[in-house]
Amino acid sequence: MNLKKLLPILLLFVSFNFYAQGESMKEKKMQIKALKVAFFTTELDFTTNEAERFWPIYNAFDDKQFELRHQKMKTYMRRMNDGSLDKITEKEANIFLAQIEDTEEELFLLRKKFMKNVKTILPAVKIVKLKKAEEDFNRKLLQQYRNKGHKSH
Template sequence: MNVRKLLPLLFLFVSFSFYAQGESMKEKREKIKALKVAFFTTELDFTANEAEKFWPLYNTFDDKQFELRHQKMRAYMKRMSDGSLDKISEKEANNFLVQMEETEEELFLLRKKFTQNLRGVLPSVKIIKLRKAEEDFNRKLLHQYRNKSQKK
């Protein structure tokens, strides 16, 4: 599995671990969103006009992406960790794979549509920088999570 496929899953695990640490998931998610806004604003150096058009698009995309990952991927992870995989039939495994692939396809199409929408708002260079900023942000968040876990 390459890093691009691994990062969203790691981000999902991080967000679930936040949920278990006292604050509600919604509060943690809002904190992460605020950090992300600050990070992207610094990294992408938006003009006022770009920012005004970008953030509604990004927030809609991010919410839909989170919903897909949260609802569907959580069910997949639960199923993979509950011990039932050892007892699953080949037909059930094939159906499970199809469901996982469909979710990955939904995420891909969501990203593709978002990128197309951005083309009317940002220059291509900033769209590419956004992708890099997202990866850098997720990496930084994961790094902070690991450091916090090691200190305990």
């Protein structure tokens, strides 16, 4: 499995663990959304018109992406952590892999639809910057999570 396929799965596990601890998932999600809005606004220098059109589309995309990852990941995580993987048959493993692939496909199609919609709002340069801003934001969020984990030990 190459890194491009492994990274989304790794991020799913990390984000699942991140949300499973401490504050309610809804509170953390709202905090992250506020930080993301501030970060993207700074990084992308939206015009008023761009911001008014971009955020509703982005928020709908982000909510659906979150829902797909976390609803389905709960099932996957339960399966991976309940000890049943040690007794899984080849047929069951293939079904499990197909379910994971279906979720990845749904996420891919969701992003593709989002990109199509965003192309009607933002110039290509800002879309490329958006991609970088998303990656930078996720990296910073992961770094804060790691730092928070080290401080509590």
